[in-house]
Amino acid sequence: MTGFDFGIDRLVIGLFTGLTYGLLAVGLVLVYRSSRFVNFAHGSIGAFGASVLALFVADWGLPYWASFVVAILIAALLSGLVEVVVVRRLEGRPSLVGMIATLGLSQLILVMSLVINSDGVSGFTYPKPTLLPTFEIQSLPIGTPYVAMLVLAPVLLAGLGWFLRHHRMGMAIRAAADDPDIARLEGIPARWMATLAWTIAGGIAAFSAILVTPTTAGAGMEGLGPDLLLKGLAGAVIARMSSIPIAIAASLGIGVIEQLLLSNPDTRGLVTVVIAVIIVVALLRQPQLGRAGQDKGRWRRVVLPPLPEAYRGVRSIVWLPRVSVALGIAVAVGLAYVVSNDTASVLTLVAGYTLVGLSVGLLTGVSGQLSLGQFAYAGIAAAASVHVADSTSNFLVGLLCGVLSAAVASALVGIPAMRLKGLALAVSTLAFALATSTWLLRQGVFLGDGIAPAKPTWWDYPLEYAVDYYLFALLMLCIGVWVTNNLRHGGFGRMVQALRDNEHAARAFTVPNRMRMLQLYAVSGGLAGLGGIVIGHGQSQLTVNSFPAAASIDVVAVTVVGGLTVTLGPLIGALIIVGLPALVGMSTVGQAALAVAWLLVVIFLPDGIGGVLVRGRDLLYDGLARRHGIDPLRERHGVVDATGHASSPLHERPRLEGLVPRAPAATHGAASILTVDGVSRRFGGVVAVDHVGFEVAPGEILGVIGPNGAGKTTCFEIVAGFTRPDRGRIVFDGIDVTSATPEQRAREGLVRSFQDAALFPTLTVHETLMVAQERVEPTRLWTSALGVRSAERDKSAAADEVLERMRLTHYARHAVGELSTGTRRVVELACLLTLEPRVLLLDEPSAGIAQSESDALGDLLLEIREELGTTMVVIEHDLPLLSRLSDRMIAMNLGRVIATGTPDEVRTDPAVVTSYLGADQAAIHRSGLRLAQPDGDRGPDPLATRIQPVTSR
Structure with missing residues (x-):
């Protein structure tokens, strides 16, 4: 049909080939579920097992099936050793580091395979299974390697499926892969379960390589490189790196598609292209797979921080790199006249x-x-x-x-x-x-x-x-x-x-x-x-x-x-x-x-070898600085007080006047600067936000309370543009911004903070404030590439001024990830004020800080409203703080607004009390609250306490 061969022999070869890819996919899925990255050494581990079998059978003359079992065990142990010696040492570092490490392992293991047996891995000479029958399908000979694959692969897969679903160790592997922390609480050694998963994957890789090598028509085991790995990855990606049955089924289909394409001379070169398209389409249908969010907080700084300002006055430090570069170029040019x-x-x-x-x-x-x-x-x-x-x-x-x-x-x-x-x-x-x-x-x-x-x-x-x-x-x-x-x-x-x-x-x-x-x-x-x-x-x-x-x-x-x-x-x-x-x-x-x-x-x-050289450079610069009377510790880590620590900036009064222009009132005739009109959002069958609506007047502080899971943060994400609502609209200063991006809303003055105030852990405070100035003076690609520094100098000077006004100069050279939560909150506020906000969306600003800092934070927020006229919407679980800040308050529960009014009215509303304490009347009475008293005396406020949740989603 149209040049393609749909004969039964072609389909059988495709199924056999697909089964090989399926076994590779199974191993990749096992490793991914335990370590959350692709093991690029998976094929090389299989090659190592194949080399061991060739050594045993072809060189040493040992029985095939005994060698088969031992070779698989050796490859499995090698894979487990890789997890213990290499992968475990990388725990806590970004997943891409693990992938890079397995790239290096792949090269090393392939070389080890050649050292063990350099001439026994060719498809023509590689040992074939013994004691098995052979037969033909439409004149196509089915040799013992195919027969072994046909008989043993289903047994292996069935046994693996039973082990993972019914055996205690298999269920422990699945539990540790799904959530290592909870598994540890249940007494499961999550690390060793990951090792066991790697061990099983290594054995499967060797099983596949040993049986596929005799069918490769002369290709060596180095053929288990990127091309074969990609075909295994295709099935694994279609299975979302999680389902072994789907990975097998998808791989069988890929094997058949490959054989059909090879049967047509016009499409023979398109095999890899088609598989690449299949992979990209599968990934686009599951965009969350492998996203870098799991690496948040694990990154290291990879760009050298600028030298302390005092070092720039030392001529030897200024000229040393310039002279070094000039000498390096001169030597490189001179080589042209002396080398062959x-x-x-x-x-x-x-x-x-x-x-x-x-x-x-x-x-x-x-x-x-x-x-x-x-x-x-x-x-x-x-x-x-x-x-x-x-x-x-x-x-x-x-x-x-x-x-x-x-x-x-x-x-x-x-x-x-x-x-x-x-x-x-x-x-x-x-x-x-x-x-x-x-x-x-x-x-x-x-x-x-x-x-x-x-x-x-x-x-x-x-x-x-x-x-x-x-x-x-x-x-x-x-x-x-x-x-x-x-x-x-x-x-x-x-x-x-x-x-x-x-x-x-x-x-x-x-x-x-x-x-x-x-x-x-x-x-x-x-x-x-x-x-x-x-x-x-x-x-x-x-x-x-x-x-x-x-x-x-x-x-x-x-x-x-x-x-x-x-x-x-x-x-x-x-x-x-x-x-x-x-x-x-x-x-x-x-x-x-x-x-x-x-x-x-x-x-x-x-940081590689270059990182070692940089540390040596820093030691040299510090020595040169000391010779000129400069204290390197003081210059690199900031000024501290007599106790050796810088005091919290929350306890120092900032100078806000003149920091940014006063936030203007609405300019489009709207009575409210922000209107949330009936927004709703579902995640699958879960209703996160359900027809939420409220308005905020210019200069007002609106407080938002609610128990965990009330939908407060999701509502904030909708207002700020990070989540698109299913229905409803957001109106900012009389303009519908429902379809606007977060960047567009921030440029117009609708700015939000985040619960963790993590900011950018590897950037310094000074650099973070320069990032916040992108709204005022966006960086141009070409000027940055050509080294034009005028805009950078302006941003640096502006950042220095903000640092001084917000009492953050002590921390200018500190990485944000090194700061306390309270100090990060002030840095975040400084960045938000740099954006010249008209409405600030503050998500639990007091989370993670001490009570004394919480009081100071409240004073700072009130001063921002007083000095700059900034409108605020504040989610907060510290109710005394929020009551002091808010002009009005709304309460949410189960995605809906259940109360609105003054802080006192909302806190004592029966629906709000029930949402926090439940419907159990005994619990309500134990709280000391007396509901619906004729004289209006509602007794002590059961919610006037600091409640710190895990999350407000």
Whole structure:
């Protein structure tokens, strides 16, 4: 039918192949449920088990089935050891660190497999199962490996299903995967259950690899790389990384689809493309899978903080980095005149990898997103540059078009990727990389069967020799480093870090997350494209093999080993991982040592080798500062009092006058500045907000109370624009803003705070206040890339003024994550006031602070209203505080407004009392409340107490 073979033999092969992918998917699901990231070493662990069996049977002559069991056990133990030695050490760090570590493990384990048995893993010579029958289906021979898969795989899957559902240990694995904390409370050792899950997954990987290798027609076990992993991931992603039966069924379907595509010569090269599309569609249908929200609070600072101001007066500190950079460039240029052409080619390759690594440093380091497709953009740019340069006879035009094509490709991939963060982004970009290398670049319009790239010319001098071309590569590298450094340390990098640390808070500060992330994808793609151009034009013949999908994984290693903290980290990593092996040559043992070094850096040096150099630099700067009478501890950590601690800013009276203009009254003839008109919101079958409506007059403070689960915070999210209502509308100053984004509402003056006041843990207080000024003076991408600092200096001066007025100067250089809750509240208020709010939505401002600070906070809020005329809507469980603040109060319960009026009227309303104390009359009487007294005496207020909930949702 239409060129496709639907014969029974083709379908049977598809089912057998799909069963292999299904087993891989099962292992990936088990690991994900226990560790919440993809184990990129899953296929390599299977390869190791296959190598062990080949060693036992082919080299040592041991019985097949005994070796089969032992090899599976060894692979299972290896996988469990990986969890104990590596994964467990990464607990508490972002999930992408775990994925990066497994990338390093994958390389190491594959090298170990080759060391164990380098010649016994070919499909032609690999041992096959014994003592099993063979048969034919429509002249298609079904060998013993297929028979073993047909007989044993269902038994394995049935046994695994029974174990997870009915055995005590299996149920413990599921419980620990669902909620480790609750599992520990129930006496389940959650960590060891994760180890057991990894162990089972490793055994399944070996089972699959051992049976599939004899069917690979000569391919070695290194074929268990990104391509096969992607096919296993497809089934796992369709199953939402949770359901083993769905993963198996989906994998069987993928195996059949693959065989049908292979049966048609016109679609044979589209297998990876179709699987990539399946993965992206599956991910888009479940956008919460693998989102980075679970990593909130785990990030480290990856951009060097600015030097203390006092250090800038020390000439040796000011000139040392400039002299060092100048010497480094001079040495790099001088190498062109002393090295051979072969060495120059290696240095050019190092420059290309460094440029691609710079793109990884921006995307993975600064924004916290793992992309495994950067070399795909490099290949696209190289092809575009070569073709345009050839057709226009202008190398510069070709270069610019190549960079632009990579930027556009990255931005296009970034459009759906903005919904696919964390795990999902890594998987989707890996799919894109494989589709690019196996199909896109093979098209005639790109690289086809190979093209001869032109060389650049300088003043009519062609750079034909490698030593001459190396100077061009060095120039491109300098430009790339300069632009990257400007972006990382300017306003653009600061905003991207803010979005990484706390996307909601950044949006509340008017940072447009979609636009900034799209810009980031485009810039990172352009940098990767520049690296691809450097690599591509440096070769005599450019083919698809110049940009393999595996290189996207290698360049992640380059960046991580060199260090995500420093701009030049990728250069350090490229010299070690790319340059060293090419210059000195490495045996298998040397490659294993390099893989071990990569892994050790990920585990023990979170900031890479560059981070070690930075710490050495800081020690040197501190020593130079001491020689000039400067106290490094005082300058780096702020001024403290005689006790060694800075006092809480809540106890110091701020100077609000002149801080921001007085909030204007309504300008569109509306009596109310904020109107919430009948908004409702459901989450599945749960009604979170049910026809809520209220109005707030200019300058008024409206208090909102209610028990946990009343829907207060959800209502706030609707008003602030973070949640879209199912019905109803929000009117701000006479304008319907129901469809406006949080950024648009904040720019107009409708600003909200958050319960935890987490802000941006890795940014300093000074940098956080500069983020809040994006509303006044938005950062421009091009000015940030070119290093124009005028706007940055204005923002810094404005932040210094706010710090001084809010009594926060002591904390200017402190990371927000180091501050007490009370101090973070003041920092948050300072940021909110910087936005010149007309209405402040404060979500439990006193949560987590001491009672003495709560009283001071109330004074500060009243002063803000008095001095600045700011309207406020306040959710609060400290009822005495809220009663003191509020002009009016509303009470919510079960998503509805159940009372409104003065604070006294609302607190003593029978419906409100019942919502807090329940309908049990004995409980109400024990509270001391006397309801409906004829003389109006209602007795003591049972709600006039400080109630601290876990959450108000």
